[in-house]
Structures are given as C-alpha cells and as structure tokens.
Amino acid sequence: MSFLDDIRATLTRRDNALSQLLLINVLVFVVLLLIRVTLYLVTAGRLDITLVLEWLAVPSGPWTLLTRPWTLLTYAFVHTDFFHILFNLLNLYWFGSLVREYLGDRKLVSLYILGALAGAALYLLAYNFVPVFAGRPAMLYGASAGVTAIILGAATLLPDYTFSIIFLGPVRIKYIAAVVVLVSIAGIDGGNPGGEIAHLGGALLGFLFIKQLQRGRDLGRPVQAIADWVGGLLSGPRLRVTHRGSAAAAPAASGARKGTLPKPEQEDLDAILDKISRSGYESLSKDEKQRLFKASQK
Structure with missing residues (x-):
C-alpha cells in the first residue's frame, strides 16, 4: 500500500476520529510549510505565509469575518510553528485517547469542534469589547482551543486518572488541567493574548460539555447531525435491498429508521x-x- 493509500484509508475509516484529527492537522501543517518555502524562493522573501493565513485564520474584525466565515472552523487545523503543532498533537493524543475510550469517536469530534468554536467566540468578544484589545488587528489560528476543550473534558470526566510525567511521576489529570488554565490566564498579558483567551473558551466548553453529558444532555448533537449530513452527501445515495418475509419485521425496521432502541x-x-x-x-x-x-x- 502506498503512502497516499495509507492517508486515504485513515481518513475514510470509521471509528478512527482521533487518528483523523491528528492526520488532518499534520497534512495542513505540511502543505503550509511547502507554500511558505515556495513563496520565499519564488519572491525572494517579498511575500510570506501571512498571505495564505489571512484566508484560514479567524480575523479579529467582525466585518472581515463576515466575508470569511469558514475560518471559524479552518483555524483549528492551522499551525506554522513546529513546536506549536507538536505540543498540541501530543496533548490531543494523550487526552483524546481517554475521551475516545470512554465516550467514543463522535463525542471526541464534538468536543474538538465545539471547543474551537467557543475559543473563537471568546477571542472575538475580547478583541471587540475589551478596551485593551478592542480595535487591535489580530489573527487566531491553531488547534489549542479544541485541544484544551478535550483536556478539560477528560479531566472533568476522569479527574483522578493519572499520567506519569517525567521528573514528577504520577499526576492526576485534574491538576494538569488546572495548570493549563492558570498558564492561559497568566499569558493574557503576554505575546499571544488572543490564543490564551481562546484556550479559556475551549476550557470552559470542555467542562460544560461533560457536565451536561452527565446530566443526559449531549451538546454535540448539532455537530454530529451536520457530520452525518455531510457524510451522507459524500457517500451518495444508498441502494435499499428488501426481502419478502414476515410482516413482523416491518415495525422493527421502521423503529430503527427513527433511531429508537428496542x-x-x-x-x-x-x-x-x-x-x-x-x-x-x-x-x-x-x-x-x-x-x-x-x-x-x-
């Protein structure tokens, strides 16, 4: 099997959401890397990757955002720095594995997408209504908000689960999540305030997502419904095969189509x-x- 076949198999296989999220982030990073190097070589440094990022990252200006609404989603898969994507994907793998094991692929994707949207929302609010940020041009990109939602989600779901950390030994993930939140708060007055604010939006979403799920409410249903609709469009119409048999099978089939359980x-x-x-x-x-x-x- 070729390299491209491996990628295609990973992206199309069911029940493989964690690998798909990791792979999409890596593929986007590689494509942007190639574009950045090409622009440097062709234009002798006169043009840089910012030209592309403007169409993928969330702008701080609401009027600009209205012309690029897709950036509310695309920004969550964009990285230009190696260590940025490295730390994000490591955290996504470690904490995402826990969420996937206990809640499944669909909940994992919902957490990631909703965390990214919540992070973008808080960032936009801050850059348009908080005086110290208002009017300051900025761009938001990176998986951090979605990943932070997964970290807080895992810590809310399994607070006493432990990770072994070098030099520290076993640490409960609720303390890791607390450090992540505190570091984001401390970084608001630093060099990346928009990113830190987005982290906090993702963290809040991750906490609320699990708390609501524990009460029987799934905040991710809209995300799952849209994913099912898009998946149906991509897969095309399905052939229905019927068999002559007992009429007793009909009510059961009807119930299954409505999504009811026996x-x-x-x-x-x-x-x-x-x-x-x-x-x-x-x-x-x-x-x-x-x-x-x-x-x-x-």
Whole structure:
C-alpha cells in the first residue's frame, strides 16, 4: 500500500476520529510549510505565509469575518510553528485517547469542534469589547482551543486518572488541567493574548460539555447531525435491498429508521442515565460505560 493509500484509508475509516484529527492537522501543517518555502524562493522573501493565513485564520474584525466565515472552523487545523503543532498533537493524543475510550469517536469530534468554536467566540468578544484589545488587528489560528476543550473534558470526566510525567511521576489529570488554565490566564498579558483567551473558551466548553453529558444532555448533537449530513452527501445515495418475509419485521425496521432502541435496551439506557443524574458519570461501572458508548453510536 502506498503512502497516499495509507492517508486515504485513515481518513475514510470509521471509528478512527482521533487518528483523523491528528492526520488532518499534520497534512495542513505540511502543505503550509511547502507554500511558505515556495513563496520565499519564488519572491525572494517579498511575500510570506501571512498571505495564505489571512484566508484560514479567524480575523479579529467582525466585518472581515463576515466575508470569511469558514475560518471559524479552518483555524483549528492551522499551525506554522513546529513546536506549536507538536505540543498540541501530543496533548490531543494523550487526552483524546481517554475521551475516545470512554465516550467514543463522535463525542471526541464534538468536543474538538465545539471547543474551537467557543475559543473563537471568546477571542472575538475580547478583541471587540475589551478596551485593551478592542480595535487591535489580530489573527487566531491553531488547534489549542479544541485541544484544551478535550483536556478539560477528560479531566472533568476522569479527574483522578493519572499520567506519569517525567521528573514528577504520577499526576492526576485534574491538576494538569488546572495548570493549563492558570498558564492561559497568566499569558493574557503576554505575546499571544488572543490564543490564551481562546484556550479559556475551549476550557470552559470542555467542562460544560461533560457536565451536561452527565446530566443526559449531549451538546454535540448539532455537530454530529451536520457530520452525518455531510457524510451522507459524500457517500451518495444508498441502494435499499428488501426481502419478502414476515410482516413482523416491518415495525422493527421502521423503529430503527427513527433511531429508537428496542424496549429492553432503552430501559437499560434510561437506568444508566438515571444513575448518572443521581451519582455522576464516575459512579458507572466499566460495563455500563461501554453500554452507554455503544448506545451513543446508534
């Protein structure tokens, strides 16, 4: 299998959201790197990558944003600095693996996208209404807001889960998340205030996402619905194959199309959601978490 075939397989395989997010970020980074070097060689440094970033990054001006609304999403996959993308993707892999294991691929993507949107929203509010930033031209890009949402989401979901950190040993991820938030707050008066503000927007979204999920409300449903719609457009119309058989199969098929679960399975899911409402997500057993995850995929 060729290199391009490997990329195509990764991007098209189902239940592979974490690898897909990592790969998209890497591919965009490589393309921008090639464009940057090409511009330098062809124009002798007269043009740089800013020319391209202006169409991918979120501008601070609302009128400019109206002409480039897609930047609210594209910015979350754009990096131009090696260490920027390295740290973002390491955190995405470590914390994203936890979210994916316990909540599944769809919740992971929802956290990333909603975190990016929340980060962009807080950045725009700050740069248009906070006096120290208002009127200052800026561009926002990078996966940090989406990644921070995943970090806070994982820490809210599994606060006592530990990572082994060099020189420190086992550290609970709730403390790692707290440090991430404090560092972002401390950096607001530094060289990258827009990015730090976006981190805080993503952090708030990650916390709220899990808290609402524990109460039985999935904030990611709009993201999942749009993803399903886009996936349906890309896959094209599906052929329906019908078989002559007993009429008893018809109601079951109709119920499946409406997204309903068989009654015993629905009652089991309701019991798990009630337990979350009473005692929180952490009170679930591993088996109950797996059943909740499987139900969320239907």
